[in-house]
């Protein structure tokens with residue numbers, strides 16, 4: 147490890163020789179790049195050591211296929227991983243450079259929408275930390291998730307040009323470029339004995355270039371790779387047009403080639419069936435499979451015979467499910483294997499994680515689209531389906547209903563390919579992401595496939611990396627824990643936090659904990675003032691936090707109705723004794739999701755009214771921070787007192803925001819949904835506020851027939867707040883601005899059952915209010931949350947995947 151002097155010299159050398167800057171003229175961005183390159187030198191050394199050891203030992207590897215990686219910033223994570231944090235601080239101090247300004251110069255790598263992409267990022271932190279050999283494949287989007295601004299309360303989307311100035315973490319390896327075919331048609335070619343074989347011809351070619359991002363383990367020398375593909379037109383593609391003098395035609399083709407990896411689709415849990423999205427999926431899967439096959443044949447002399455012994459491929463949701471067919475096609479058509487052998491290798495290599503039960507999120511592609519883009523793949527899907535239908539026929543003779551639901555093809559006006567069914571059939575293991583979700587997956591979503599493949603379904607409850615989500619984001623609490631326990635082992639073994647349990651009732655520990663929380667809240671208050679037009683909030687108020695994608699099922703509008711109820715109670719009784727609260731929101735809506743955008747505007751305009759209303763004596767403040775992203779989450783979470791996890795039961799597969807907030811000592815107010823159920827089990831019923839309908843009660847109410855009007859008529863306060871938001875009170879001069887929101891709750895049938903959960907939610911919030919008045923009791927509960935959520939470390943999750951799905955041994959460097 148370099149000394150402070152050596153590290154300082156390395157920063158200066160990169161500043162001058164790599165960036166051609168002199169220190170006096172260097173910007174924060176320059177210092178960030180130069181320091182990152184100095185850290186990268188150390189990481190690249192470890193990377194080479196790791197990769198050459200893995201190749202020499204021909205270890206079994208995990209290849210993780212994910213369309214999204216929501217990494218955030220890498221600077222601090224890489225400093226922590228290499229143990230260079232203090233060295234870098236001191237070196238920068240000696241150079242007269244402010245450390246936090248350097249941190250803040252880094253733009254987030256926002257190559258994901260939300261939970262799914264962030265999970266992949268946490269998994270890679272744990273994989274490297276636990277010395278598991280792994281490569282993460284994905285897309286190197288030119289534009290990550292859009293930047294969000296608010297204009298008159300409306301969400302406005304701006305492009306996220308995260309890499310216009312390049313990224314110091316990335317290395318492009320042109321030698322591993324791939325050519326990927328698309329379109330064309332299938333013809334049958336006959337050999338000299340009259341056997342015909344299908345051949346995919348007249349295809350268009352796309353060039354894939356790999357961009358490698360190193361992922362360094364914490365407290366170990368292992369460095370794994372993310373290998374992200376960018377798309378290009380092949381050189382000869384435009385050369386012909388260029389030579390014939392058609393410059394415009396040549397640039398048009400070049401642009402078409404680059405368009406595939408141009409932008410991340412900003413839809414979280416909604417499928418919009420766009421052709422380019424399927425092209426993206428096929429492109430990155432095809433590049434990745436070719437690359438991992440190349441690596442296998444490089445390291446292994448046995449070729450396909452031991453492929454499945456050396457290669458585990460995980461599908462993160464159905465986005466890469468086309469891998470089932472592409473792997474088959476490569477083996478059948480390009481490597482000349484027989485069907486049975488190819489199918490055996492495919493199903494022994496692949497496994498699939500399901501992330502949602504929401505019907506609108508289940509991917510389906512029109513058969514005509516498939517036919518046009520991937521004609522050979524469609525043929526193979528029909529062949530797999532033929533075999534699948536035979537098997538259904540054997541298990542359930544004459545039961546055509548069973549065949550219909552299992553089929554890879556959905557019949558209808560337009561036939562559709564069901565990617566989830568394809569992923570289940572082509573994988574050896576399918577997992578859900580929380581106990582409740584896995585149960586519903588087998589009982590509600592895939593009961594027939596679960597019966598057809600007994601033992602195929604498993605649970606792997608999600609987790610979060612304690613490095614980013616405690617050590618890095620909450621240095622005050624992390625230092626307190628380390629000092630209290632007398633060691634730092636908790637950073638690699640989160641169950642060590644149990645030691646804090648016995649201290650939770652000591653007044654000195656409680657006071658220290660609350661002082662840390664208050665300092666974090668004071669820091670967040672500065673960010674709120676900066677980003678919410680000078681809004682002033684008190685760090686002595688209760689910080690009530692809901693941060694996640696905006697979606698009806700997550701019910702930010704339930705939170706809003708409760709805020710309106712509190713506001714109304716205060717207007718009617720200004721003396722009302724309530725604990726002062728700051729409601730903190732952060733959420734992006736998919737650009738085409740009109741109701742979600744309407745909810746954002748409603749929260750913003752209600753916030754403006756409440757924040758300006760002097761009659762309520764500052765007892766309520768509402769801060770909607772724009773542009774939710776990982777680096778902002780890292781600033782909000784350490785400052786949260788209360789964590790809102792209020793989805794309609796059965797809709798949130800797991801949640802991971804719930805885990806981050808509990809780990810940082812926020813108490814959860816939540817429904818019995820996703821991993822909330824398991825958080826309740828871990829922290830105990832006295833240390834969490836559970837309310838609302840269960841999955842069974844939701845189903846019963848729906849079966850009985852749910853009419854929101856009945857609930858609305860029976861509750862005077864609920865009626866008042868629903869009508870208030872539906873009126874023009876919060877949008878004067880603009881008639882019916884919130885009619886869509888109002889309509890969704892009444893005439894629209896309230897599909898996410900906001901109204902029946904309102905009163906139980908309001909009651910639970912009153913319990914929160916009472917509890918917070920006793921600061922010692924609150925502190926004890928918060929400390930017990932920190933102490934008892936060790937289960938939700940992604941290290942635990944990854945060990946379970948490695949042992950129970952991937953059969954992947956760790957390979958620590960000697």
Ligand SMILES: *Cc1c(COP(=O)(O)O)cnc(C)c1O
Pocket residue numbers: 259260261264693694695774775776779800801802803804806
């Ligand atoms: C953790 C995280 C999420 C997921 O939050 P949920 O509350 O589980 O939906 C989404 N976005 C970002 C930036 C995150 O850090």
